[in-house]
Amino acid sequence: MRASKTANCKRSAVGSQNEIHISGAEGLYEASEIQKIVKRYIGRALNHPKGKADKIIITIEDIKQKPKEISALPVATVNSRTPDEGKDIAIKLLQSLGISKRAINIAFELIKKSSMRGAAIITVEKGDRLEPDNERGVRVSRFGINKSALKALSLRLSKLGINTDTVKEAIILASKVASCEHVVAELCVSDDPFYTTGYVASKKFGYLRIPNIKHTGSKSGGRAFFIKEEINVEGIINYLERMPVIIGRVASCRGIILTDEIFNCPYK
Ligand code: WAQ
Ligand code: MG
Numbered sequence: 001m002r003a004s005k006t007a008n009c010k011r012s013a014v015g016s017q018n019e020i021h022i023s024g025a026e027g028l029y030e031a032s033e034i035q036k037i038v039k040r041y042i043g044r045a046l047n048h049p050k051g052k053a054d055k056i057i058i059t060i061e062d063i064k065q066k067p068k069e070i071s072a073l074p075v076a077t078v079n080s081r082t083p084d085e086g087k088d089i090a091i092k093l094l095q096s097l098g099i100s101k102r103a104i105n106i107a108f109e110l111i112k113k114s115s116m117r118g119a120a121i122i123t124v125e126k127g128d129r130l131e132p133d134n135e136r137g138v139r140v141s142r143f144g145i146n147k148s149a150l151k152a153l154s155l156r157l158s159k160l161g162i163n164t165d166t167v168k169e170a171i172i173l174a175s176k177v178a179s180c181e182h183v184v185a186e187l188c189v190s191d192d193p194f195y196t197t198g199y200v201a202s203k204k205f206g207y208l209r210i211p212n213i214k215h216t217g218s219k220s221g222g223r224a225f226f227i228k229e230e231i232n233v234e235g236i237i238n239y240l241e242r243m244p245v246i247i248g249r250v251a252s253c254r255g256i257i258l259t260d261e262i263f264n265c266p267y268k
Contacts, residue, residue: 003045003053028144086213103127107224119223174201191221
């Protein structure tokens with residue numbers, strides 16, 4: 001689903017220029033779930049904090065290929081109380097994964113601007129932007145979770161008081177992204193002005209939620225995938241956009257943990 005609204009700007013001509021992205025959503029579902037999911041997506045597009053959409057595009061495709069089954073990343077929340085603290089923790093995590101300051105700065109700059117519909121692909125050392133369309137970014141799709149894993153995940157998240165669609169969708173998306181062998185880490189900040197928890201996800205540390213990574217009311221948001229240098233980016237994009245991947249098992253879900261615990265005992 002892709003929802004947008006026309007900007008209130010007299011000067012701009014009709015076209016993609018004055019279309020503001022409101023909300024997007026995608027997933028891998030059973031045919032019997034289509035009605036329910038479409039209804040949910042439309043509700044989201046029409047009741048979004050970024051404004052009411054005036055155009056909603058829904059694409060439904062029959063996926064013949066059997067999905068690749070993966071595990072969800074383990075989940076934990078770091079203790080951060082302000083955007084400065086949150087950003088600091090994100091930077092420490094990303095640096096400890098071997099990502100250069102330059103690459104990290106590029107990611108935070110584009111999140112500050114917040115104009116993309118998808119994610120930027122940034123190389124870990126040089127900080128090169130490799131997505132073919134820098135305005136749009138790469139949109140991860142074809143990710144889902146099977147019924148028993150969803151039940152287990154919902155139960156674990158309920159115990160922590162975070163069993164929401166936003167959290168679950170982000171965990172599923174991040175788990176698919178992390179399952180791509182050339183992706184080292186993902187940084188995410190929601191573009192919803194009232195959703196201030198972001199995350200850093202990686203194979204090494206799992207899915208680490210970072211509360212207060214931005215100020216309430218801020219329109220900043222975006223995603224960056226940090227990838228190894230010298231890797232064919234088309235293969236990565238094809239995996240992220242087109243390879244059906246389903247979560248079949250969940251991992252641990254912990255509440256707030258100290259930064260030291262993360263660094264002293266990484267997941268893998
Ligand atoms: N593929 C690539 N990039 C995407 C996708 C996608 N499927 N969906 C969204 N993005 C990018 C896009 O640039 C958005 O502006 C940005 O990410 C943020 O998207 O555990 O809600 O849908 O509590 O606003 C994190 C949950 C929520 C943290 C993230 O992202 C938690 C969220 P949003
Ligand atoms: Mg959003």
